[in-house]
Amino acid sequence: MINNKAEMDEDSEKIINTGCCHDCGGRCVLKAHVKNGKITRIETDNEKEPQLRACSRGRAYRQRVYSEERLKYPLRRVGERGEGKFERISWEDALNHVASKILGIKKKYGNSAILFVPGGGNQGMLHGVTPVGLMLNQIGGYTRMWGIPSYEGALFASMATYGTMMTGSARDDLLNSNLIIMWGWNPANTVWDPGTSLWLARAREKGIKIIAVDPIFTDSAAVLANDWIPIRPGTDTAMLIAMAYVIITENLQDQRFIEKYTVGYDAYKDYVLGSEDGQPKTPRWAEEITTVSEQTIIDLAREYATSKPAALIAGWGPARAAFGEQYSRAANVLCAITGNIGINGGYASGFMRAYSSRESIGSTGKKKEGPIKQL
Structure with missing residues (x-):
């Protein structure tokens, strides 16, 4: 029997609204059901149309979170490259090692010698491009590649x-x-x-x-x-x-x-x-x-x-x-x-940035407009 409100809150299931971070062009709704600090299941948008419904890949995020293959702590290679031999180290040791290497390169060669080559597979705020770039800017900047192979x-x-x-x-x-x-x-x-x-x-x-x-x-x-x-x-x-x-x-x-x-x-x-x-x-x-x-x-x-x-x-x-x-x-x-641009049923192929879920609303809540105005 639950004797107090704290135990009741801890044992009750909560629904946490979040989103899928895959960089697939989608911005799908995920609803994580959490009980006792653990995700029990994930569902997606079930509200009125239009819905931002996640595919099976997004709804399988629970498996990613609790996978036995997920890295949960820093590992340092102890064997030859390719041998697959690693040892566990503390977060403090890992952070100090990486930071000292970056600062050492900066001191010896300058900030331009720090090449930042980000990936685009994750658009989350913790694992995306932004936090790494902000961190490197705090020590004077970095070199970034021109363009990107993706698009x-x-x-x-x-x-x-x-x-x-x-x-x-x-x-x-x-x-x-x-x-x-x-x-x-x-x-x-x-x-x-x-x-x-x-x-x-x-x-x-x-x-x-x-x-x-x-x-x-x-x-x-x-x-x-x-x-x-x-x-x-x-x-x-x-x-x-x-x-x-x-x-x-x-x-x-x-x-x-x-x-x-x-x-x-x-x-x-x-x-x-x-x-x-x-x-x-x-x-x-x-x-x-x-x-x-x-x-x-x-x-x-x-x-x-x-x-x-x-x-x-x-x-x-x-x-x-x-x-x-x-x-x-x-x-x-x-x-x-063929004149298939600017008409219903046609399509202006190209970068295709005009995703309805991505570009229609800006951070201010107002609809974004491109340089081509509707007549």
């Missing part, structure tokens, strides 16, 4: 093509599309905003055709797509430019949109048709590079250009390569010459 190609391409990184549309707008192309994009695993897979599933149920272009038969291709087009890794740019060749030579481009909203089309056309370098970027030319058949490239180009509004969603993955920004630029330009 630099897509970011550069968005700024070069649109002049903004705020691209993309709300996921529910996909229900207004006549065609959706998932290019190097696997939201069934990578999420890309809460509810993305749900809206894609609703689109398919509505009869909207979904095509996946990817070297791998991904979960998204298996579950969401009507068609899968395998492509040789790293050759996406060639296929996108060959699609532009079909669209331009068959006069399927949106000339009115091009003349009103774009610059540089004539120079781009000269490159695609081969006037610049003597090599027309035909589907047959692309077939030898990509292993995607000439006819498949022609069919996809025609379908994308004539199914307006159509959403070409080019993922970041193919841009994580040498000259990967050219893939992102090629996809962005294809969206532009």
